[in-house]
Amino acid sequence: MRDWTLTDxxxxxxxxxAAPVDAYAFQMDEETFRAFYERTAxxxxxxxxxxxxxxxxxxxxxxxxxxxxxxAERAYxxxxxxxxxxxxxxxxxxxxxxxxxxxxxxxVPAEDEAGALQTGGDAAxxxxxxxxxxxxxxxxxxxxxxxxxxxxxxxxxxxxIAESLGLKTASIKQLLxxxxxxxxxxxxxxxxxx
Amino acid sequence: xxxxxxxxEQDVLDAIAAxxxxxxxxxxxxxxxxxxxxxxxxxxxAQAFREEHDAAWRDAxxxxxxxxxxxxxxxxxxxxxxxxxxxxxxVQGIAGACAAGIAAALIGIIWPAVWESLSAVAALKGVxxxxxxxxxxxxxxxTSIPPQILLSxxxxxxxxxxxxxxxxxxxxxxK
Numbered sequence: 001m002r003d004w005t006l007t008d009x010x011x012x013x014x015x016x017x018a019a020p021v022d023a024y025a026f027q028m029d030e031e032t033f034r035a036f037y038e039r040t041a042x043x044x045x046x047x048x049x050x051x052x053x054x055x056x057x058x059x060x061x062x063x064x065x066x067x068x069x070x071x072a073e074r075a076y077x078x079x080x081x082x083x084x085x086x087x088x089x090x091x092x093x094x095x096x097x098x099x100x101x102x103x104x105x106x107x108v109p110a111e112d113e114a115g116a117l118q119t120g121g122d123a124a125x126x127x128x129x130x131x132x133x134x135x136x137x138x139x140x141x142x143x144x145x146x147x148x149x150x151x152x153x154x155x156x157x158x159x160x161i162a163e164s165l166g167l168k169t170a171s172i173k174q175l176l177x178x179x180x181x182x183x184x185x186x187x188x189x190x191x192x193x194x
Numbered sequence: 195x196x197x198x199x200x201x202x203e204q205d206v207l208d209a210i211a212a213x214x215x216x217x218x219x220x221x222x223x224x225x226x227x228x229x230x231x232x233x234x235x236x237x238x239x240a241q242a243f244r245e246e247h248d249a250a251w252r253d254a255x256x257x258x259x260x261x262x263x264x265x266x267x268x269x270x271x272x273x274x275x276x277x278x279x280x281x282x283x284x285v286q287g288i289a290g291a292c293a294a295g296i297a298a299a300l301i302g303i304i305w306p307a308v309w310e311s312l313s314a315v316a317a318l319k320g321v322x323x324x325x326x327x328x329x330x331x332x333x334x335x336x337t338s339i340p341p342q343i344l345l346s347x348x349x350x351x352x353x354x355x356x357x358x359x360x361x362x363x364x365x366x367x368x369k
Contacts, residue, residue, distance in 0.1 A: 026270070030263050037259040046250040055253075062256065067266045130249060133242045152240045153247035155211070177198040177232075184235035187242060 026070040037066065040083055043154060044090055050153070051145050052094055053138070061097065065090045080160070087164035091146055098142060136186035144179035151176055200232040210240045290361035296354045303347065307335050 028036070044065060049058035068089050076082040137145055146165055150156040158176075162169040205223055209215040215237065216224060227233045311331045 026266070033263055034259040037262060041256040041259070041262075042251065042254050045254045045256045046247065049254070050246065050250055059257075063262060063265060066262050067269060070266050071270065126245060126249075129242060130246055133246055148239065148243065152207075152243035153250075173198055180235050180239050183242075184238040187238050 025073075027072060027074070028070070033066075033070065036082070040086060041066075044086060047087065047149060047154065048090055048094065050137075050149055051091075051142070052097070053134070057097065061090065061093050064093055068093070081163070084160050084163035087150070088166060091165055094146075095142070132187060136183055139186055140179065140183060143175075144182065147172070147176055147179050148183060152180075198232075200230055200236075202226050202230065202233055203236055206233050206236050207240055210237070210244055215241070286361065286364040289357065290365045293354055293357040293361045296350055297358060300347065300351055300354060311335070 026033070041062065045058050045062050048061045048065070049055045052058060052061070065086065069086050072085070072089070074085065076085065140148070143165070147161060150161045150164055156164065158172040159169050161167070161172050161176075167175070202223065206215070206227060209219040209223060227237055311328060314327055314331050
C-alpha cells in the first residue's frame with residue numbers, strides 16, 4: 001500500500017499553482033465532501049479493486065472517480081442518487097481503462113493463502129473459496145462482474161444497478177439471472193451447463 | 195415464480211446477509227433451496243460474494259478525505275491555470291511565427307547579393323585582389339540599392355534581432 005503523506009515536491013507544487021480559488025468550481029464544499037467521502041470511499045475502493053482485480057489500479061481510479069464527481073455539474077435528487085452517480089463514474093473509468101490500456105482482469109489473491117492452508121480449518125476453507133471465486137470471476141465478462149458485485153456484494157437494488165451501470169432497469173433482471181447462473185456453474189466446477 | 199426469478203430469493207439473501215444461512219435459518223427455507231435451482235444459484239453466488247466483500251472491506255486502505263480533496267483542488271487549479279494561459283500561448287506562437295517570417299524574408303532579400311559577392315571573391319586570384327574586388331562589390335552593391343529599401347531592411351533586421359529571441363523565450367519558457 002502507498003504512503004499517503006505529502007512529499008516535499010507535492011508541497012512545493014501546492015504553493016506554485018497560481019490559479020485563484022474561484023477559477024474552478026466543485027459541486028460541494030470541503031466539509032460536505034469529507035462527510036460524503038467517509039460514507040462512500042471504502043465501498044467504491046472495494047468495488048474498483050474487485051471488478052478490476054487490481055488493488056493498485058483501484059487506488060488510482062479512486063482518486064480519479066472523486067475528482068470527476070467533484071467537477072460534474074449535476075443536480076441530485078437524493079443521497080442515493082449521488083452515490084449511484086459516483087459508482088457510474090467508477091464503472092465508466094474502469095471501462096475506459098480496459099479499452100485504453102487493454103487492462104485484463106487479474107484475480108486479487110486471497111491474503112496469505114499458503115499460511116491459511118497450512119493452518120487448516122475455517123481459514124483454509126475460506127481461502128480456497130476466495131481463490132475459486134477469483135478464478136471464476138476472471139472467466140466472466142466485465143459487465144457480468146460489475147452486475148454481480150453490485151447485486152450480491154454491495155446489495156444494490158435493480159434500479160440502483162441500472163443507474164450505476166447506465167442500463168435500463170427492466171433489463172437488469174435478465175442480465176443478472178444469466179450472470180448468476182454462469183458464475184454459479186463456474187463455482188461448482190462447471191458441472192452444469194450455463 | 196417464473197424462469198428467471200423466485201419469490202423466495204430475497205428471503206435467501208436476507209438469511210445470508212444476517213449470517214443465518216445455513217445453520218440458523220428456517221428448515222422450510224433450507225428445503226426450498228434444496229429443490230429450487232434459482233435459489234441454489236443465489237446461495238452459491240451470494241455467499242461467495244459476501245465473504246469476498248467482507249475480506250476486501252477489511253483489506254481496504256483508502257486515502258484520507260483531506261488528501262483526496264487537496265489533490266482534486268490542486269488538479270482543478272492547474273487545469274484552470276492552463277486554460278487561462280492558452281490565449282497567451284497563442285499570441286506568443288503568432289509573434290514567434292512573425293519573427294521567423296521576417297527573418298526568412300530578410301535572408302531571401304540579402305542572399306542574392308551575398309552570393310554574388312562570394313562568387314566574385316572566388317573568381318579573383320590574389321588575396322589582395324579579392325579584398326579589393328570585395329570592397330568594390332560592396333560599394334557597388336550599396337550604391338545600387340535605393341536608400342529607402344536599405345532603411346527598411348535595417349529596421350526589419352533590427353526588429354527581427356530583438357523579436358526573435360524574445361519570441362523564442364516566451365514560446366519555450368512555459369515548459
